[in-house]
Amino acid sequence: MKKALPLKGGSAGLRHGTKSPKELESVLKQYFGYSEFRGRQLEAIEAVLSGRDCFCLMPTGGGKSMCYQIPALVKTGVVLVISPLIALMENQVSSLKSKGIPAEFLSSTQTTANKNKIHEDLDSGNPSLKLLYVTPELVATSGFKAKLTKLHNRGLLGLVAIDEAHCISTWGHDFRPSYRKISSLRKQFPDIPILALTATAVPKVQKDVISSLSLQNPVILKASFNRPNIFYEVRYKDLLDDVYSDISNLLKSSGNVCSIIYCLERAACDDLTMHLAQQGISSAAYHAGLNSKVRTTVLDDWLSSRTQVVVATVAFGMGIDRQDVRIVCHFNLPKSMESFYQESGRAGRDQQPSRSVLYYGLEDRRRMEFILRNSSSRKQQPSSSSTELSEKTLADFSQIVDYCESSSCRRKKIIESFGEKGTTNFMPTHVRCLQAPKSSVLAFGGPSACAQLSL
Numbered sequence: 001m002k003k004a005l006p007l008k009g010g011s012a013g014l015r016h017g018t019k020s021p022k023e024l025e026s027v028l029k030q031y032f033g034y035s036e037f038r039g040r041q042l043e044a045i046e047a048v049l050s051g052r053d054c055f056c057l058m059p060t061g062g063g064k065s066m067c068y069q070i071p072a073l074v075k076t077g078v079v080l081v082i083s084p085l086i087a088l089m090e091n092q093v094s095s096l097k098s099k100g101i102p103a104e105f106l107s108s109t110q111t112t113a114n115k116n117k118i119h120e121d122l123d124s125g126n127p128s129l130k131l132l133y134v135t136p137e138l139v140a141t142s143g144f145k146a147k148l149t150k151l152h153n154r155g156l157l158g159l160v161a162i163d164e165a166h167c168i169s170t171w172g173h174d175f176r177p178s179y180r181k182i183s184s185l186r187k188q189f190p191d192i193p194i195l196a197l198t199a200t201a202v203p204k205v206q207k208d209v210i211s212s213l214s215l216q217n218p219v220i221l222k223a224s225f226n227r228p229n230i231f232y233e234v235r236y237k238d239l240l241d242d243v244y245s246d247i248s249n250l251l252k253s254s255g256n257v258c259s260i261i262y263c264l265e266r267a268a269c270d271d272l273t274m275h276l277a278q279q280g281i282s283s284a285a286y287h288a289g290l291n292s293k294v295r296t297t298v299l300d301d302w303l304s305s306r307t308q309v310v311v312a313t314v315a316f317g318m319g320i321d322r323q324d325v326r327i328v329c330h331f332n333l334p335k336s337m338e339s340f341y342q343e344s345g346r347a348g349r350d351q352q353p354s355r356s357v358l359y360y361g362l363e364d365r366r367r368m369e370f371i372l373r374n375s376s377s378r379k380q381q382p383s384s385s386s387t388e389l390s391e392k393t394l395a396d397f398s399q400i401v402d403y404c405e406s407s408s409c410r411r412k413k414i415i416e417s418f419g420e421k422g423t424t425n426f427m428p429t430h431v432r433c434l435q436a437p438k439s440s441v442l443a444f445g446g447p448s449a450c451a452q453l454s455l
């Protein structure tokens with residue numbers, strides 16, 4: 001296992017994590033090549049280095065990982081990162097290793113030999129590991145808890161970071177029951193800072209995450225949800241002669257840039273991929289109906305630019321760190337504003353101008369409503385919380401419908417749906433509003449429909 005590269009600036013500083021912003025910036029530069037911190041990264045890093053709990057809300061692509069990766073490099077011991085997806089852990093670990101940062105993940109996909117090596121390192125008096133990624137399921141096991149206790153007793157547990165922390169909340173769109181169990185960590189290690197990170201937190205989710213994790217007087221950092229480099233657009237399916245042709249024209253006129261198209265169903269992914277291929281657009285389908293070997297090939301081809309467009313179900317997403325995605329299309333209506341924000345947020349992680357295009361149709365709206373009502377009634381237990389939950393599902397859905405049908409600024413709609421006040425200052429200078437054709441007014445019954453156009 002690789003040792004961390006020697007860090008500049010005295011061992012005392014490293015031991016106690018007391019580093020000046022300049023020193024932290026030089027660590028950022030040394031390992032990641034970036035010359036300054038983004039948004040609220042530095043505040044989050046300083047909070048956990050000073051031993052405080054921290055709740056950090058940053059937009060998609062905002063650079064949340066850096067908030068625990070830098071502390072891992074300047075603190076003694078190991079930073080434990082709890083992450084919901086193995087693919088996400090694998091990506092981060094291989095990217096960190098390529099930078100010479102000793103990181104590992106523990107999951108069922110690891111070979112026994114690798115797992116043993118990691119455990120040996122953790123059991124040694126001086127682990128070389130700086131970051132260890134695990135699933136919430138592993139954290140809940142008594143064996144792993146005992147391992148953490150040993151590490152902690154030797155003063156070698158530096159920080160617990162909980163990525164995608166909205167998964168802990170019943171109100172979060174990716175709720176995972178096993179995430180609830182990690183709440184015991186606060187009691188188990190009262191002196192170790194906990195950093196909860198998410199891009200998706202309506203106020204109810206924020207409160208739930210903070211109280212479920214029993215964060216103690218946490219530093220709460222919230223960056224704006226606005227993604228100024230993404231241009232948001234809705235196209236009305238019912239007004240188009242042929243949606244497939246519209247999508248292929250959109251892709252062709254953008255110069256076959258790196259794109260993701262989300263579809264509700266696998267069959268639509270296959271169908272649309274075939275159409276795009278016939279139009280000479282380099283594309284591949286990605287969904288749970290394909291075996292893992294095919295999915296890995298599709299992902300690798302797309303990550304290395306051999307394929308430009310992935311047509312996928314929502315199975316494709318979390319943890320996929322390609323920075324230069326220029327277009328994210330929704331061929332069908334997402335189930336909520338939160339899902340839409342996460343998925344469209346995969347565009348433009350390099351902060352360069354990018355587009356979100358949502359194709360909206362009345363048939364899609366009816367279908368999604370039907371699916372949500374059915375899944376709510378199937379899950380429904382005779383309790384007030386489940387009733388509240390199904391009401392929430394439908395309320396969330398009506399927000400995304402409103403986004404599509406509304407005549408006001410779409411950016412403002414997104415921001416306001418997360419409880420943030422949207423002002424016209426959010427509008428980037430290259431975006432202006434145009435009046436949509438009159439027919440859309442008839443189709444959707446609104447007073448006027450507004451489309452934004454990138455100049």
Ligand SMILES: Nc1ncnc2c1ncn2[C@@H]1O[C@H](COP(=O)(O)OP(=O)(O)OP(=O)(O)O)[C@@H](O)[C@H]1O
Pocket residue numbers: 034035036037038041058059060061062063064065066199319321323345349
């Ligand atoms: N200070 C910085 N300057 C420039 N780029 C940065 C900086 N910090 C992080 N990045 C880069 O931004 C990209 C997004 O970072 P990261 O994956 O941590 O985002 P995220 O907030 O977890 O997003 P998501 O919620 O969408 O997963 C990464 O490629 C990362 O290397």
